[in-house]
Amino acid sequence: MRKPLEDGNRSDRFDRLKDSIADYIQLKDKILTGIEDEERMEAQKKKIMDRLGATEEQWNDYKWQLANRFTDINHFADLIGVPAEAKEAIERVGKIYRYAISPYYLSLIDPDDPGCPIRRQAVPSPDELSPEGELDPMDESGWTPAEFVTRRYPDRLIIKVTNVCGMYCRFCQRRRLIGETDNNIPRERLKAAIDYVRENEEIRDVLITGGDAFMLSDATIEWLLDSLRK
Ligand code: SF4
Structure with a gap:
């Protein structure tokens, strides 16, 4: 079991949290909605x-x-x-x-x-050309039990169904997969991911992502949701 934090460490931790947004707190009233x-x-x-x-x-x-x-x-x-x-x-x-x-x-x-x-x-x-950092900062490739699946938690996982996005966020943590070519994953290649969910009954949350899953056609989204419900 994880050891509880000593009182001193706990207060350091919360002080650091406060410090980390001090610049925002100073400016927040000037930021327009x-x-x-x-x-x-x-x-x-x-x-x-x-x-x-x-x-x-x-x-x-x-x-x-x-x-x-x-x-x-x-x-x-x-x-x-x-x-x-x-x-x-x-x-x-x-x-x-x-x-x-x-x-x-x-x-x-x-x-x-x-x-x-x-x-x-x-x-x-x-800054994006800085050589520092990791292309796969969350080690997603190490947490892939089936193609297009990332599973880090006991009861939930994600399925990456497309690498297409409406816009390419500069902070994207999946940059290695996104943006070079526009590919929605064909249905037959998603079957292994759907089977994995079916075979592992402890999975109760499935996040359909990519890319931006809403770049898929309505028919494909419906097919995916139906397949996952079965
Ligand atoms: S995957 Fe998400 S964070 Fe990355 S570019 Fe697309 S919308 Fe932005």
Whole structure:
């Protein structure tokens, strides 16, 4: 059994937790919520729609959003205030780690804030080329009892059904699997994962993920859910 923490260690641990978000606590009242920042986002949306010649109906259609993702910094740098000298680094990173930003997501980026969190999530950074870190930081390959399954806990697991995403998050922990090519895993290759769930009755939670599982067709999602329920 794990030894309980001594009182001193326990208070160190909680002090460290507090310290780790001290910068956020200082700033939090100045951070606008999406609702408070709506006017700026609407103005960005209009600029992007004008650039793409889009209608409101197209803007609200997720298929149009996916088909019109921005994948070349030269086509959107001015819209989000990327200075000319930063473009080269983004192009360099993008050649190794793909990026694709939907018009909607682009409209959320604050063009006046170089540290905008949405920008950091969506736009490549030269930090990504650091040689430090692990490509498989969670050692998922060591926890794979069947193809496309990762099981770390006694009663739950994940099935990775696609490597397609609507956008490629810069912090993605599955970068080694995501973004190079767009592949939804064919049904016949998912059968081993479904069988594994059926054969292990202690599994009660199955997270269907990837990639973004909602990039699958409705019919495939339904087939997957039906197969797992049986
Ligand atoms: S797998 Fe998840 S974190 Fe990685 S790029 Fe796709 S949506 Fe983002």
